[in-house]
Structure formats: structure tokens, C-alpha cells
Amino acid sequence: xxxxxxDLGEFELIRAITARFAxxxxxxxxxxxxxxxxxxxxxxxxxxxxxxxxxxxxxxxWSSGLDVGHKAAAxxxxxxxxxxxxxxxxxxxxxxxxxLTVDWALALADGLAAECARAGATVAGGDISSADSIMLxxxxxxxxxxxAPVLRSGARPGDVVVLAGSLGRAEAGLALLxxxxxQGADAGWAGLVTAHRRPRPxxxxxxxxxxxxxxxxxxxxxxxxxxxxxxxxxSGMRIDLDLAGLTALAGGAPLRSAAAELGAxxxxxxxxxxxxxxxxxxxxxxxxxxxxxERIGLVLPGTGVTLAGQPTAGRGGWNHFR
Amino acid sequence: xxxxxxDLGEFELIRAITARFAxxxxxxxxxxxxxxxxxxxxxxxxxxxxxxxxxxxxxxxWSSGLDVGHKAAAxxxxxxxxxxxxxxxxxxxxxxxxxLTVDWALALADGLAAECARAGATVAGGDISSADSIMLxxxxxxxxxxxAPVLRSGARPGDVVVLAGSLGRAEAGLALLxxxxxQGADAGWAGLVTAHRRPRPxxxxxxxxxxxxxxxxxxxxxxxxxxxxxxxxxSGMRIDLDLAGLTALAGGAPLRSAAAELGAxxxxxxxxxxxxxxxxxxxxxxxxxxxxxERIGLVLPGTGVTLAGQPTAGRGGWNHFR
Numbered sequence: 255x256x257x258x259x260x261d262l263g264e265f266e267l268i269r270a271i272t273a274r275f276a277x278x279x280x281x282x283x284x285x286x287x288x289x290x291x292x293x294x295x296x297x298x299x300x301x302x303x304x305x306x307x308x309x310x311x312x313x314x315x316w317s318s319g320l321d322v323g324h325k326a327a328a329x330x331x332x333x334x335x336x337x338x339x340x341x342x343x344x345x346x347x348x349x350x351x352x353x354l355t356v357d358w359a360l361a362l363a364d365g366l367a368a369e370c371a372r373a374g375a376t377v378a379g380g381d382i383s384s385a386d387s388i389m390l391x392x393x394x395x396x397x398x399x400x401x402a403p404v405l406r407s408g409a410r411p412g413d414v415v416v417l418a419g420s421l422g423r424a425e426a427g428l429a430l431l432x433x434x435x436x437q438g439a440d441a442g443w444a445g446l447v448t449a450h451r452r453p454r455p456x457x458x459x460x461x462x463x464x465x466x467x468x469x470x471x472x473x474x475x476x477x478x479x480x481x482x483x484x485x486x487x488x489s490g491m492r493i494d495l496d497l498a499g500l501t502a503l504a505g506g507a508p509l510r511s512a513a514a515e516l517g518a519x520x521x522x523x524x525x526x527x528x529x530x531x532x533x534x535x536x537x538x539x540x541x542x543x544x545x546x547x548e549r550i551g552l553v554l555p556g557t558g559v560t561l562a563g564q565p566t567a568g569r570g571g572w573n574h575f576r
Numbered sequence: 577x578x579x580x581x582x583d584l585g586e587f588e589l590i591r592a593i594t595a596r597f598a599x600x601x602x603x604x605x606x607x608x609x610x611x612x613x614x615x616x617x618x619x620x621x622x623x624x625x626x627x628x629x630x631x632x633x634x635x636x637x638w639s640s641g642l643d644v645g646h647k648a649a650a651x652x653x654x655x656x657x658x659x660x661x662x663x664x665x666x667x668x669x670x671x672x673x674x675x676l677t678v679d680w681a682l683a684l685a686d687g688l689a690a691e692c693a694r695a696g697a698t699v700a701g702g703d704i705s706s707a708d709s710i711m712l713x714x715x716x717x718x719x720x721x722x723x724a725p726v727l728r729s730g731a732r733p734g735d736v737v738v739l740a741g742s743l744g745r746a747e748a749g750l751a752l753l754x755x756x757x758x759q760g761a762d763a764g765w766a767g768l769v770t771a772h773r774r775p776r777p778x779x780x781x782x783x784x785x786x787x788x789x790x791x792x793x794x795x796x797x798x799x800x801x802x803x804x805x806x807x808x809x810x811s812g813m814r815i816d817l818d819l820a821g822l823t824a825l826a827g828g829a830p831l832r833s834a835a836a837e838l839g840a841x842x843x844x845x846x847x848x849x850x851x852x853x854x855x856x857x858x859x860x861x862x863x864x865x866x867x868x869x870e871r872i873g874l875v876l877p878g879t880g881v882t883l884a885g886q887p888t889a890g891r892g893g894w895n896h897f898r
Contacts, residue, residue: 288658289624294616302611304703305669336610347627347713381626391713
């Protein structure tokens, strides 16, 4: 018989879950007290929080507990990196039905721990509740290591827009799953589905771009056009995307073949697909572009986001409640 | 017509909500970027997180949006105070159905802001999502102001156990609501119902008890016996509660009359009722007890929590999944 959360009870579950978490070097007081204590050597702390809900942000038939753990951690740790900070700690509120298997919950914990390890952080605290479906409230913290936070509002004319990480792959993977093609034999498609299940943000490039002098930065969670639109609006600038560069991104074999199969435009996925959690930054033209980043556009006077000078209107992104 | 979240859309809702939040002195970068930046002058930061789910932690027919905002903030800010820290910032993930009224959501924001103001903190960031029912993921941060965090594990034989705040009142209020007596004309009962809807933790007494030299402290969220049981277990001590003192707490007119009406034992509410978010601390016998605190017991060698030397077995508290 497979044990459920109800069989185990809250306190045993907490013990079993926290046993999966290494204690990080920044954790001064870990789980088990009223609150945790984290080191904040910079005397400032970067903080971001997100909710993940079963049926909206993930589906249990499409993603394992391990996948959901990776993804929940990744989307928050990426926000910390997008400020130019080093991720330090993750806090996780977890609610689930009593008939959920203990195995699923422990796999979730393993995914959270593994993704934190990729980013150099650890899970330092949390909360557990019962609920009708699974939900996660995740908060990530980070340290600025003496640098100024990189905001969305600092882009200047002439800045080079650079990309760290992938675009459109998570969206293509989701489209394949939605079409029932998630189990396709093609290894390239499997990679797209994995990109949806376990995005791999380029964490170290956040601090690297900050150190390189980035004027503005954000993570791509709602789609490139929408997220760069936030930088453009906050900075009072126009961002013009490079058609050749983005077409090249859209021209990879798996994206192209998945789009052909689904009657989609791979460039749409690249421009509007969220959840790869790439980083985009605006660097002064004199800056050395860190390895692993590629140039995808330019900051100009004006407003909005254009593609080779043409409007991107209609290429929106995600909006809850709509 | 009353506007709903769907009418307003995600981005307008975020604008309307964040406009309700004052920017606190500890907030260096507020809502609107990938993450917030908070001051952490102590170079350590206290962090705690909780989930609040409609139907489990609150009911919309029993609590207004304003009530839920107060309560969601209070239960997290109390955990920060229970470490001996000064609350600085609150982060709130908010998920709700598209047909929720904008008024309810804005009242929630007002409640969060008002409770933060009571504690000296502000709401510094958050996340919004759609969901079938209302859920909140709340994270609170605090600053230790140079003091050591007060853990659960430090109680020593001879320490005096002191209480700051009320016990049993929120539980009595919940019992009145459950029995359909929440609208009773008695002003005393109304106070009990308010204690359930809007607990009022004694925030400044957390740092005050730490400064007075508290060896151990926690907030009472699951019931006095259960929460002191955590201190007893973590410290390897027994805690003996003073029968006269607790009986006096249980003897207040509203608690007594509500218990008589409901056939309950008011001492049970005092011993096992959660959610008043009182603070309990173990002070060395030589310490001056801060004003607003009262002595309720003694730390002794041994294990468990006793009442005038007698076992409290059976006087449990809350356990999810059971």
C-alpha cells in the first residue's frame, strides 16, 4: 500500500521533508522554529514570491513531483538572479490533499532541493497545510554582494540587449503536451517537454551581467515581448529586437519540427512564450558581453518593443483573469 | 454593477492593490520589479512563511476581506516577533476567482497594510494568480537589531514562563461562529469573534522579551500546550503551567459566558486554542518581566507540559491531515 499524507500526519511529514534539505552556508537558523534566520551579508536582501497552483501552473499527469519542485524553485530563483543577486534561501508553503502519496511530496522536496543546489541556495523554511488540490507559495531570497540591484528602469539609448538562456522551448513543450504529443519519440521534442517541466535558468549569469555593468535586467516569465515591454516602459525607451537573431533562435530543429506538426509559428513561441526563465539585460555598448549570452536587440529612444523596426502589437503574453 | 477581478484584469489589479501600500523605511526597491530589495541592517534576516486557504483558514461569510488581510499579516508578523525581531516587510501571493469583487481584494490589501502598520512593517511585494478559491501565501521578514534570535531550544531550569497577549479568545470566537452565535448582541462575545477575525499579536513585546534576556520564545498558533510542548521538547525541559494564572485567564466574563452557552470548558480554550498569536517566553528568574506580560509557569527538569504538576495529555492542538 502506498502511504498518503493522511497516513503520515503533519509533523512526520514535516520531519520527512526537511530531512531532504541540505543546510546551506547562508542558513543560520533552519526549519523548526517560529522563523528561519538567513545571512544577509550585504545588509540588503532581495525577495520575490510566487504561487503555483495545480491545474493552472502545472498538471500532475504532465509533471512529476520532482518536476514541480524544480519548476517552483526555478521561477523564483530566476527572479533573484534577474536583480543581479546570488540566491541564498528558499521558503515553501505547501498545501495538498490528504490522499496525496508521501512519495509525491518527497519527490517535490527533492526537486526543490536539487534546483536550489543548481542556484547555490537551500530550502530554509516553510509551511504545510491540507487543501483540495496542490498549491505552493514559494519565496526566494538573495544577496547583492555589494552591487546595486539591476532594475527594469535603467535602460539607456544605445544599450545592447542580451539574452542568457533559452526562449520558446517551454512554450513549445507545453503545446506538445496540450496536443497529446508529449510522449513523441523524437529526442528533440522530449527536450522541449523537459524545458516546460524543468526550466533551467542561467543563475550565475544574473550576477555576471550585473558585474558587467547591466543597466536593466529581467527574467522572461511571461514572454519576451511582454517582459521587455516592462523594461521599455519603466525606462522610457524603445527596444528593437534583431530579426535575424530571433529567427535563428526559432530555427532550431526541435522548435521548427514541433511548430510544423502543430501548425504554429516558432517565432511566436520565441517572442511570446513564457516560463523558460531566460534573463534579458541591457548592457552599455562598451561592456564585455559575458560568455553564454547573445545579443538580440538594441535600446533606442521611443516607446514599446519592435522587431526590426516593426510593431509587435498582438504578440502579447500572459495575463491572469483574462 | 460591482466590478470583478476579471473586469479589471491582472495588471490593473496589481496597480490598484500596490497603491494601497505605503513604502516603508526598510523598503529599498518595492513592488514592480522582478524582486524587491529590503534593508537588512543586522546582516541577518528573519523569515517565515504561511499559507491561508479559504474554507480552511477563513470563511468569506465569517470574515471580510479586511479581516482576512489583518489575520494573514498578523500570523506571519507574530512569528517574526517571536524570534525577538522587528518586522520589516511582508510579501503576499494572492490567488482568487475571476468573479471575486475588486472591493473584496482592495479590502484585503487594506487589512494587510493596516496590520503591517501595527507592526512597523510594510507590504513590499507579491504575486497574483487566478484560482477557484481564495488563497494567500504570506512571507514576513524581520531584523534582529543586533540581538541573538530567541529560539525554542534555550529554556533552562528555573526560567519563568511569561505570556504576552491573549489566549483562548480566538478559539472561543470561532466556536461562537461555528454555533451560529457570531451575531450575538453581547459585546463581550463580539470581542471574541473579533479576536478570531483579527488577532492582535503584541509585536513590540517580541523584541522587548528578547532584550530582557529571554532564553526561549514562540508564538501561540496551535494552542498553548502544543506550542509550549515544542519549547519543552527542543530545550529538553518540562514546563509546568500555573493553574491559578490560567484559570484566571479562563475566568473572564466573555469566555465564561460563551463556554456556558456552548457547553465548553473555557480552560480548554485557554490551553489548546490557537490563533490568538500570543507570545510565550522563558525568562531567567532574575530578569525584569516587561510590562504587558504575565507569569504563567515555570521551566523544570523533565519532559512535556504539565498543569500544576498534572499531565496535560489529551489537551492537544491542531494537526493538519488528521
